[in-house]
Amino acid sequence: MxxxxxxxxxxxxxxxxxxxxxYGARLGIAILPNWNLTSGSERQLxxxxxxxxxxxxLGWVMMFEFLSLFMFVHTADHLHDLFVxxxxxxxxxxxxxxxxxxxxxxxxxxxxxxxxVLINHADTRAPDYPLIRVKYTAVLIIAALSVMEIGLQxxxxxxLDPNVITSCCGTLFSTDRQTLAGDLAHLPPVGxxxxxxxxxxxxxxxxxxxxxxxxxxxxxAVMSGWxxxxxxxxxxxxxxxxxxxxxxxxxPFCLLQREYGYIGYPLYVxxxxxxxxxxxxxxxxxxxxxxxxxxxxxxxxxRLCLTVLIGFALFGTIAVYPILFSDFRLIGY
Amino acid sequence: xxxxxxxxxxxxxTLSSLLRRKGKHLSLLVVYTLIxxxxxxxxxxxxxxxxxxxxxxxxxxxxxVQRIIAGRHDFIPLQYIEPIQKIRGVRTxxxxxxxxxxxxxxxxxxxxxxxxxxxxxxxxxxxxxxxVRSWSGxxxxxxxxxxxxxxxxxxxxxxxxxxxxxxxxxxxxLMSASTFRDITGVPEGYAADLAVEIRNPRECATIAEKVxxxxxxxxxxxxxxxxxxxxxxxxxRSGYVVVLLAGSVLAFFIFAWDRAVGLSAEERGEIGVxxxxxxxxxxxLILKWWEGGVVSLTAFFLGMIGAYFHVFLASAPLFxxxxxxxxxxxxxxxxxxxxxxxxxxxxxxxxxxxFGFVTLIPAWKAAVTDPVSVMR
Numbered sequence: 001m002x003x004x005x006x007x008x009x010x011x012x013x014x015x016x017x018x019x020x021x022x023y024g025a026r027l028g029i030a031i032l033p034n035w036n037l038t039s040g041s042e043r044q045l046x047x048x049x050x051x052x053x054x055x056x057x058l059g060w061v062m063m064f065e066f067l068s069l070f071m072f073v074h075t076a077d078h079l080h081d082l083f084v085x086x087x088x089x090x091x092x093x094x095x096x097x098x099x100x101x102x103x104x105x106x107x108x109x110x111x112x113x114x115x116x117v118l119i120n121h122a123d124t125r126a127p128d129y130p131l132i133r134v135k136y137t138a139v140l141i142i143a144a145l146s147v148m149e150i151g152l153q154x155x156x157x158x159x160l161d162p163n164v165i166t167s168c169c170g171t172l173f174s175t176d177r178q179t180l181a182g183d184l185a186h187l188p189p190v191g192x193x194x195x196x197x198x199x200x201x202x203x204x205x206x207x208x209x210x211x212x213x214x215x216x217x218x219x220x221a222v223m224s225g226w227x228x229x230x231x232x233x234x235x236x237x238x239x240x241x242x243x244x245x246x247x248x249x250x251x252p253f254c255l256l257q258r259e260y261g262y263i264g265y266p267l268y269v270x271x272x273x274x275x276x277x278x279x280x281x282x283x284x285x286x287x288x289x290x291x292x293x294x295x296x297x298x299x300x301x302x303r304l305c306l307t308v309l310i311g312f313a314l315f316g317t318i319a320v321y322p323i324l325f326s327d328f329r330l331i332g333y
Numbered sequence: 334x335x336x337x338x339x340x341x342x343x344x345x346x347t348l349s350s351l352l353r354r355k356g357k358h359l360s361l362l363v364v365y366t367l368i369x370x371x372x373x374x375x376x377x378x379x380x381x382x383x384x385x386x387x388x389x390x391x392x393x394x395x396x397x398v399q400r401i402i403a404g405r406h407d408f409i410p411l412q413y414i415e416p417i418q419k420i421r422g423v424r425t426x427x428x429x430x431x432x433x434x435x436x437x438x439x440x441x442x443x444x445x446x447x448x449x450x451x452x453x454x455x456x457x458x459x460x461x462x463x464x465v466r467s468w469s470g471x472x473x474x475x476x477x478x479x480x481x482x483x484x485x486x487x488x489x490x491x492x493x494x495x496x497x498x499x500x501x502x503x504x505x506x507l508m509s510a511s512t513f514r515d516i517t518g519v520p521e522g523y524a525a526d527l528a529v530e531i532r533n534p535r536e537c538a539t540i541a542e543k544v545x546x547x548x549x550x551x552x553x554x555x556x557x558x559x560x561x562x563x564x565x566x567x568x569x570r571s572g573y574v575v576v577l578l579a580g581s582v583l584a585f586f587i588f589a590w591d592r593a594v595g596l597s598a599e600e601r602g603e604i605g606v607x608x609x610x611x612x613x614x615x616x617x618l619i620l621k622w623w624e625g626g627v628v629s630l631t632a633f634f635l636g637m638i639g640a641y642f643h644v645f646l647a648s649a650p651l652f653x654x655x656x657x658x659x660x661x662x663x664x665x666x667x668x669x670x671x672x673x674x675x676x677x678x679x680x681x682x683x684x685x686x687x688f689g690f691v692t693l694i695p696a697w698k699a700a701v702t703d704p705v706s707v708m709r
Contacts, residue, residue, distance in 0.1 A: 002568075002569075002572075003568075003569050003572025003573055003575075003576065004568045004569070004571070004572045005372070005375070005376050005571055005572060005575045005679045005680075005683060006675065006678070006679035006682070007572070008572060008575055008576070008683070009679050009682035009683040009686070010682065012683070012687060013682055013686050013687070016686075016687060016690045020690065049614070049701045052614045052615060052618060052697060052700065052701065053693070053694065053697040055615075056618055056622075056693050056696070056697055057693060060689055060690055060693060063689075064686060067682075067686075068682070070678075071678050071679070071682055074674070074675055074678060075675070075679075078675050079568070081560060081561055081564045082561055082564055082565050082568070083561075084557075084561070124615065258673070262674070
């Protein structure tokens with residue numbers, strides 16, 4: 001096991017997140033079959049009170065998942081000089097089989113927790129808790145994923161063997177490698193750029209339309225989800241290349257390093273916020289027919305739409321800036 | 334905008350309520366700050382020493398070749414230089430003469446080294462700042478040394494090295510090659526090791542293999558390996574110090590939990606009144622959240638600033654020994670501030686994040702208190 005303050009912090013935090021999500025899940029198991037708002041029984045009142053605690057705990061989990069995602073990558077990045085061949089988190093995460101699954105699960109958990117907080121917010125603003133069953137079913141899933149996540153993380157930290165010769169991001173994301181990452185990095189830049197910009201214009205246009213008319217929530221959500229994934233692929237394919245100004249460097253992690261002014265943080269944070277808000281609009285739309293939510297949800301969607309616009313616009317600006325203003329030209333390589 | 338305004342009111346209320354009960358919160362703040370200070374010092378110190386070690390080694394040779402006889406480091410014949418020089422990719426091979434000298438009076442080990450282009454004459458030396466500081470019986474810039482054969486050598490100090498490069502140079506005594514051989518008895522035609530400069534650092538591993546094939550009794554040491562070892566050592570040590578401090582950190586969290594659970598009658602009354610005048614449970618939770626946030630961030634910043642002063646201005650007197658190792662003669666280490674988000678983030682995750690967690694349940698318990706029963 002690798003003893004390092006950041007690793008210890010991530011493990012302790014991860015265990016606390018499991019406890020919090022586990023408590024939420026326990027409450028969920030109690031609530032799902034017994035919830036009856038019309039009843040004034042002591043049990044019902046106790047459950048109602050406990051939902052506040054569950055909301056607070058899950059709010060904490062959400063904050064932790066989001067922050068710890070970056071801390072996890074940053075710690076992996078920090079440890080790169082312990083491994084022969086690793087030059088950033090890309091190499092450190094391949095040291096054993098747990099690294100990338102842990103990262104992917106962390107991303108998934110961060111997105112799910114973000115969506116849960118949105119549902120919870122809508123639910124607590126209605127007097128009759130209309131989404132309580134949806135909410136606590138989701139908590140059960142989040143709790144299970146949190147346990148899996150800490151399991152994978154423990155596996156990763158415990159099996160860090162500094163003798164392993166790993167690869168640097170130059171070979172992992174090099175276009176000659178027959179791996180998924182290599183294939184994604186190998187996508188033709190012109191084609192990927194065209195799809196990326198068309199999707200960016202599409203999703204921003206759709207968001208503007210939704211902002212004005214309040215229609216097309218489902219389409220906006222699908223487009224946001226699509227753009228979220230496409231943006232991650234585009235970072236591998238060309239955005240990172242323009243930021244590094246190196247035609248062969250496709251690494252999504254080096255962006256977070258000091259050498260590049262920590263530009264990866266605003267880039268990824270804006271993408272996550274925009275993506276979660278966009279998907280949240282579609283998710284909330286499914287519940288807008290519920291009587292007590294007919295006013296709440298459009299208000300929330302309106303605000304979320306503004307968040308989508310700001311998030312994706314910021315992401316687009318950071319991505320486009322080096323393409324327009326640097327001397328580097330990728331086309332032709 | 335309405336949301337921000339609302340939070341501002343909450344913050345305003347929180348601050349006035351905290352100030353009303355200064356005594357209670359002050360003790361928590363002091364302990365919290367101390368915990369952040371301790372953990373922060375460990376992390377900043379380990380990070381800064383690691384960086385200093387990397388800086389010192391940056392200018393070093395890519396590879397050092399040592400000769401090993403029966404598992405012990407032995408002097409390497411100078412005839413080995415030419416075959417190594419001929420390996421493709423090797424830029425230069427330089428013999429190095431260095432060794433240790435134990436000085437019984439000061440009880441310390443000094444590093445003797447022959448500088449390649451030593452500009453001063455025989456029996457003249459350049460010394461590190463630590464040598465001047467620790468050498469007992471130093472008289473009129475002269476060092477008195479007993480050589481390998483029992484003969485006494487009187488060396489004249491002509492220059493003292495700047496303490497900026499202290500970690501490596503504190504115990505250093507630089508001299509000419511002939512003086513070195515004279516004192517230590519290393520025969521002509523031998524060196525302590527060979528420093529190999531390599532054109533392309535990526536070829537280091539291959540060149541190391543070729544060196545071992547040519548001279549199986551040698552051991553090539555790569556700069557990248559030394560750097561990796563340093564990184565591992567300081568990372569590990571700081572981790573273990575954090576584990577050792579875990580008991581106090583846990584005690585602090587229990588203390589914080591206890592504090593948050595044990596509300597005074599006055600506080601209960603206050604929450605009861607707030608509930609009675611129409612505050613919702615979630616409003617009280619937000620209030621408590623702000624309360625924890627204000628205490629946490631104040632302690633975090635105070636502790637962090639304290640740790641910064643402790644490590645970078647006072648050279649970490651509390652931890653230096655545990656983390657860097659110890660010796661009679663140890664460099665006076667002046668670390669250079671290199672704040673980076675990694676250390677600050679790790680510290681935040683070790684302190685503020687768990688604090689937020691342990692105060693949640695007590696905050697909820699306080700928030701769901703029945704106003705009627707409290708006010709009765």
